[in-house]
Amino acid sequence: LQAMSDDEQDWLALRPQEPSPSQCCGSGCKPCIYDVYEKELARWERAKAMQDKSLLVGKKEQSSNSELNPDTFTAFSVSSVEQLTEDTYQYKFELPGNSSLRLSLGQHIVLRGVVNGLEVHRAYTPISPRNAEGYFEVLIKCYEAGLMSQYIKTWKRGDMVFWRGPFGGFPYQPNKHGELLMLASGTGLAPMIPILQSITDDEEDETFVTLVGCFPTFDKIYLKPLLQDLARYWNIRMFYVLSQETSLGKLPWSYQENTYTGRLNEDLMKTIVNSCRRKPFVLICGSSGFNEDMSRYLKAAGIEENSCFVF
Numbered sequence: 180l181q182a183m184s185d186d187e188q189d190w191l192a193l194r195p196q197e198p199s200p201s202q203c204c205g206s207g208c209k210p211c212i213y214d215v216y217e218k219e220l221a222r223w224e225r226a227k228a229m230q231d232k233s234l235l236v237g238k239k240e241q242s243s244n245s246e247l248n249p250d251t252f253t254a255f256s257v258s259s260v261e262q263l264t265e266d267t268y269q270y271k272f273e274l275p276g277n278s279s280l281r282l283s284l285g286q287h288i289v290l291r292g293v294v295n296g297l298e299v300h301r302a303y304t305p306i307s308p309r310n311a312e313g314y315f316e317v318l319i320k321c322y323e324a325g326l327m328s329q330y331i332k333t334w335k336r337g338d339m340v341f342w343r344g345p346f347g348g349f350p351y352q353p354n355k356h357g358e359l360l361m362l363a364s365g366t367g368l369a370p371m372i373p374i375l376q377s378i379t380d381d382e383e384d385e386t387f388v389t390l391v392g393c394f395p396t397f398d399k400i401y402l403k404p405l406l407q408d409l410a411r412y413w414n415i416r417m418f419y420v421l422s423q424e425t426s427l428g429k430l431p432w433s434y435q436e437n438t439y440t441g442r443l444n445e446d447l448m449k450t451i452v453n454s455c456r457r458k459p460f461v462l463i464c465g466s467s468g469f470n471e472d473m474s475r476y477l478k479a480a481g482i483e484e485n486s487c488f489v490f
Contacts, residue, residue: 270317272317273314282309285304354385358460360388360455367464385414391451400419418451463489
């Protein structure tokens, strides 16, 4: 066997790496990480065929102009880390000057992490107001065995973290739907927050919103002060469904009236849908199991698929 020439080894080292399935967040991003890879590979093949490495210069897939971009990863600095519950954190990132992410409502961004030499990608939805200047915030639940969680848990103030986006989103328009029913499980609350804030910030928007937040226990409800502020508006109501609480007696009285114990099941869904002022348009965000259950219960409550949007 002929040993590989130095030149061939060089070219091999420059060949873009194919993403592993864990790097695709599965959210239907355009461009997906695989699209980016195909583009880089075509570029590498062209350069190799012409034996011209200069064609690869500038093929860095990260930018330093600190503008969010769907094609390349951009570094943002962690400005604060706040632990909300035993496994959930709120991270704040700096934006240069008074710039803003300019996301559409409910859009997500993709995080890149490197763990044990493996590159991993995950999608998260910023919870900061859309017009927030100079920063953005993300709510992240860390899992004991999660690859990305191991990386995220090491973050501290001043660390540089790479994001790409934005992607997806719910095409919200003020007053288009008479009533929105938001069904959120755990950090599935994230895409609901900017939509709620845009409704309460717009005096002309009279959309009525019922938010149902599903959490294990009262202590694990995220962002309570923010949710309580939002619930003061005439057109916003909140319900909580706590799967591991057995009695409401221990809860603050202000929560007892609008909290249910157990799971959000078909009967409770019918009760909530019937309590809406009119037939709601439904937004759903949670685990795939949660999303499937909710779609099934909604159907039983008379809400068709074309009246639902799943994040």
